[in-house]
Amino acid sequence: MARDVQITxxxxxxxxxxxxxxAALGYRLQGPPGDFExxxxxxxxxxxxxxxxxxxxxxxxxxxxxPRLFFQRVPEGKQVxxxxxxxxxxxxxxxxxxxxxxxxxxxxxxxxxxxxxxxRHEPAPPLGAGHLVMADxxxxxxxxx
Numbered sequence: 057m058a059r060d061v062q063i064t065x066x067x068x069x070x071x072x073x074x075x076x077x078x079a080a081l082g083y084r085l086q087g088p089p090g091d092f093e094x095x096x097x098x099x100x101x102x103x104x105x106x107x108x109x110x111x112x113x114x115x116x117x118x119x120x121x122x123p124r125l126f127f128q129r130v131p132e133g134k135q136v137x138x139x140x141x142x143x144x145x146x147x148x149x150x151x152x153x154x155x156x157x158x159x160x161x162x163x164x165x166x167x168x169x170x171x172x173x174x175x176r177h178e179p180a181p182p183l184g185a186g187h188l189v190m191a192d193x194x195x196x197x198x199x200x201x
Contacts, residue, residue: 062124063142067194070127072170074113076193077125079169080144086114086124134195143187143201152179152186159188159200166190166200 067073078085092098099109115125147158156179163173170193179186188200 060123062126064126064128065196066130067127067196068129068133069110069194070113070129071110072193073127074115074125076169076171077127078115080166080171080192081115081122081125082118083115083122083125084118086116138197141196142198144198146200155179156186159186162200163188163190169193 065073065077074085077083088095088098090098092101095109111129113127115127117123144162146162147155150158156176163171167173172191172195173188174191174197175189177184177187177189185201189197190200191197
């Protein structure tokens, strides 16, 4: 039986991370429910107090084929290395220097959106194609692969 999947990320600033990951993946921020023209209108109608308006945010694939990313505010900060991380496939079909140049270009773009570079792993054939280790604006690790 096929199942849909949503990726949920605990964080301190859901709006910031949703915006970052939307830019990283070519997603868009999820629009407000129903006939509301804005999230402010929707949250007003729901009676959500101002201090809770950034408790959650989501980014969605405009084509609807990839998983929804849901960001929820939690009180504790990130403590250790992620046990699960996302691999952003930024250089499919490329190899060697061409692959690493494409990954570096994508890393530069994501740094301009708040990411940090953590490491570079050079190609090591036959199995290692090379990748970059990055962190999103809250320090969650991901790879450019």
